[in-house]
Amino acid sequence: MTTISDIAAKLGISKSTVSKALNNATDISAAMRKRVLEAAAEMGYISRRSYGAEKKLCILIENMDYKTPNQFGHDIVQGFLQMAEADGWSVEVVPLTMEFQRLTPYGVFMLDHGYQAAFVLGFSLLDPWMQEFKATQIPTVLYDNYIKNNPYIASVGCDNQEGIELAIKHLIGLGHKKIGLISGPLDSYILKARYRAYLGALKKYKLEVNEDYIGLGYFVAESTRTYIPRLLEHGVTAILFSHDVRAFSAMTECSDRCIQVPRDLSIIGFDDLPMTAYTTPPLTTIRQDRIGLGRCGYFAINCLLGGLPIGSILLRAPLIIRDSTGPAPVE
Incomplete structure (x- = not known):
């Protein structure tokens, strides 16, 4: 496991400087803090803040509406919140853009906010963080996406x-x-x-x-x-x-x-x-x-946080037959 000493040695700075950067001290420059956070993220450092008094998760969401019941993402978010909050987690829903991802590495973002894991909704293969997910050591669950060969990444979806x-x-x-x-x-x-x-x-x-x-x-x-x-x-x-x-x-x-x-x-x-x-x-x-997908997202995060390298969870996808299908027209 990466330590503060490892980060200090890599950057050629003191352990106290690394500690200040990781703990948001005010007597350190923004440039130095950014440098330390980037190195810490690259080395897979897990902040002690992540295991402090507040249990924090995030739902990262892009290209998906979720604020009202008629919108696709609403029930996924609600299903996740039902499970996570019942277990004592604080959950923040964070809308993202591609531009933000280009400017801020995933690991730096997670370290900076003290999140222990993330549930990711609505990303396309073009999102910059999709590349970072391949090597991240932060427990991360993707909805309707898949990353191979990383035990810290799981996926949920339907069949x-x-x-x-x-x-x-x-x-x-x-x-x-x-x-x-x-x-x-x-x-x-x-x-x-x-x-x-x-x-x-x-x-x-x-x-x-x-x-x-x-x-x-x-x-x-x-x-x-x-x-x-x-x-x-x-x-x-x-x-x-x-x-x-x-x-x-x-x-x-x-x-x-x-x-x-x-x-x-x-x-x-x-x-x-x-x-x-x-x-x-x-x-x-x-x-x-969608409620079930949100619950599965939390279940998968719980597995990853517990050291169980779960891969994919697929829910059944039943056909709901209504009136928009009928006999083929006679030729």
Whole structure:
């Protein structure tokens, strides 16, 4: 375990200077404190402050709304808080940006705030801290991301393969043979996982895999405007969406184009957001138990803090059948 003496020797400064930097003393320059924190983080130093009177965890969140019950991240945060606060932890929810990550190393941030572990939501593969997670010695749990070969990192999510296979099987039972996918760009671990699950399910059930049945785009409304008519032109009769929000947009687009759901096109979302039961028609979707995911996030952190190098926790992803899927149109 890295000590204050080790940090002092590396930097060629006194142990008292290192101690002052790590304990926020006022008689040390900001530049020196930054230098010490960066070295401490690089060497895997664990501050004694982290094991003091206050038990502190953080939820780091980016690209995910969470403040109101209708937003995807809300229940994940609440599930985590329910478990952590009952065990006496203080939890801070910290919104982040890529720019902040570029300016502040992950280890420095955690040391500076005295956090013992982090639950990370909404990161893409492009986030700077995703690279730092590969070598960190700070217990860290990722939602819908995965880091190999680091015993201090765990992940939680749902079984995308199972959920998408259930969706494809349901559509096959309704007579659909040409099933499309509309998704965000493949710059996130989870969108890649759902894309692979879609391809795997088509192959499993011996359906045609055709690039013309797939639409990938960053902007939700623009993607649906572009790809729904294009997929329909290629004879697609059902579309799986990577998220419910994209499915909502598709239902609006279909209404504007006088495409009747599910008579002309069946639609399946992913997430089971609260409003899915109240769309017109109610949305068939793959459910993520978001409260459960938050609880699993805390469970995984507890394991890591206890020295148990847990890998991944996957929850079941049931298909919730509503009225946006129906028999394939007769050709």
